Amino acid sequence: MRENRILDTLAGQGITRRAFLKYCATLASLMALPPSAGKAFAEALAQAPRPSVIWLPFQECTGCTEAITRSHSPSIEGMIFDMISLDYQETLMAAAGHQAEAALHAAMERNHGKYILIVDGSVPLGLDGAYSCIAGRSNLETLKEVAAGAAAIVAMGSCAAYGGLPKAKPNPTGAVAISDVIRDKPIVNIPGCPPIPVVMTGVLAHFLTFGALPELDKLGRPKAFYGETIHDRCYRRPFYDQGKFAKTFDDEGARKGWCLFELGCKGPVTYNACASVKWNDGTSWPVESGHGCLGCSEPDFWDAGGFYKALSIPTSEVTRTAAAAVAAGAVIGAAVGLANRAKKSGAAAKHQTVTVDQLGEK
Numbered sequence: 001m002r003e004n005r006i007l008d009t010l011a012g013q014g015i016t017r018r019a020f021l022k023y024c025a026t027l028a029s030l031m032a033l034p035p036s037a038g039k040a041f042a043e044a045l046a047q048a049p050r051p052s053v054i055w056l057p058f059q060e061c062t063g064c065t066e067a068i069t070r071s072h073s074p075s076i077e078g079m080i081f082d083m084i085s086l087d088y089q090e091t092l093m094a095a096a097g098h099q100a101e102a103a104l105h106a107a108m109e110r111n112h113g114k115y116i117l118i119v120d121g122s123v124p125l126g127l128d129g130a131y132s133c134i135a136g137r138s139n140l141e142t143l144k145e146v147a148a149g150a151a152a153i154v155a156m157g158s159c160a161a162y163g164g165l166p167k168a169k170p171n172p173t174g175a176v177a178i179s180d181v182i183r184d185k186p187i188v189n190i191p192g193c194p195p196i197p198v199v200m201t202g203v204l205a206h207f208l209t210f211g212a213l214p215e216l217d218k219l220g221r222p223k224a225f226y227g228e229t230i231h232d233r234c235y236r237r238p239f240y241d242q243g244k245f246a247k248t249f250d251d252e253g254a255r256k257g258w259c260l261f262e263l264g265c266k267g268p269v270t271y272n273a274c275a276s277v278k279w280n281d282g283t284s285w286p287v288e289s290g291h292g293c294l295g296c297s298e299p300d301f302w303d304a305g306g307f308y309k310a311l312s313i314p315t316s317e318v319t320r321t322a323a324a325a326v327a328a329g330a331v332i333g334a335a336v337g338l339a340n341r342a343k344k345s346g347a348a349a350k351h352q353t354v355t356v357d358q359l360g361e362k
Contacts, residue, residue: 269311
C-alpha cells in the first residue's frame with residue numbers, strides 16, 4: 001500500500017497544484033535559496049510521505065507550542081494534517097496518560113530511523129533527572145530512548161537549544177541543552193523565546209526535500225534565518241546610522257521611530273529573522289511595537305541581563321562612525337554619479353552615430 005503523499009493530502013483539502021508551487025517558491029525565498037530550489041521543494045514534497053514527528057516537552061513553559069499555534073504559513077492545522085504526521089505532542093494531542101505513551105512507542109517502532117524528533121525545553125540532570133518526569137521517567141531517560149531512533153533532532157526554542165531560562169544562574173536543576181546530552185545525531189537549533197513558527201516550517205521542508213538539515217551556523221542554527229543580526233534587518237537602522245536615538249519609551253524620538261539602542265536594544269548582537277519575517281501573520285515584531293530586542297535567540301541571554309541597559313558601544317562613537325560613513329558614502333556616491341553621467345553621455349553620443357540602416361540590421 002502506497003504511503004499517503006503530501007500532495008495527495010493537499011489535494012484532498014482542496015489545495016491546487018498552483019497554490020502548492022507558489023508556497024514552495026515562497027519557502028525557498030524565505031530560506032534565501034535560489035529560485036530553482038522552489039522547484040526542488042515542489043518535486044520532493046509532492047512525492048514524499050508525511051513524515052512522522054515526535055515532539056517531546058521537557059523543562060519549558062509551553063510558549064514554543066503557543067507560538068507555533070500562531071503559525072500562518074502554513075497554519076498549525078495545515079502543518080499537522082497536510083505536511084507532517086504529528087504522532088506525539090502532549091499539549092496538542094487528544095490522548096492522555098497510558099494512551100499517549102502507547103502512541104509514542106507505536107510511532108517509534110513503526111518509524112524507527114525515519115522520524116523527526118522535536119524537543120521543547122531543557123533537560124535537568126540534577127537528582128538523576130528527578131526534577132522533570134513524564135510517565136514516571138526522567139526527561140533524560142526519555143530523551144536518550146527516543147533520540148536513538150530519530151533521523152534528526154530539532155531543538156525547539158532557546159531552552160532546548162542552549163538551556164534557556166531553566167539554566168540561568170544558579171541553575172538549581174542542573175538544566176542543559178539537548179546537544180549536551182545527544183552527540184551522535186544531527187541536531188538543528190531553532191532558538192528564540194519563543195522561536196518564529198515559519199522557521200520550523202522551513203527546516204522541516206528542507207529536510208524532506210534534501211534529506212538533510214539546512215546549512216547551519218556555528219551555534220547549529222539555520223543560516224537562512226539566523227545569518228544576519230536583528231540590527232542589520234531593522235527598519236530603524238537608518239536612525240542608528242544617523243545617531244538618532246530614543247531616550248525614553250515615550251519621548252519624541254520614540255514617537256518618530258528612532259533607534260532604541262540607548263534603551264537597551266540587543267539587536268546589534270542578536271541573530272534572528274524577526275525584522276523580516278515578523279509575527280502574527282507578518283503583522284509586527286517587538287521593535288516595531290516600540291520595545292527593544294532582548295536577544296532571546298542568543299545563548300545565556302537571561303544571565304546577560306541589562307535588558308534596558310545599552311550595549312557597551314558609546315553612542316558618540318556610533319555617531320562619529322555614522323557621520324564618517326555618511327561622508328564617505330557621499331563622496332563615493334558623487335564619484336559613481338559622475339561616472340554614470342559620463343557613461344550615459346558616451347552612450348548617447350554613440351547612439352547618435354547609429355544609422356537607420358544599422359538599426360534595421362539589428
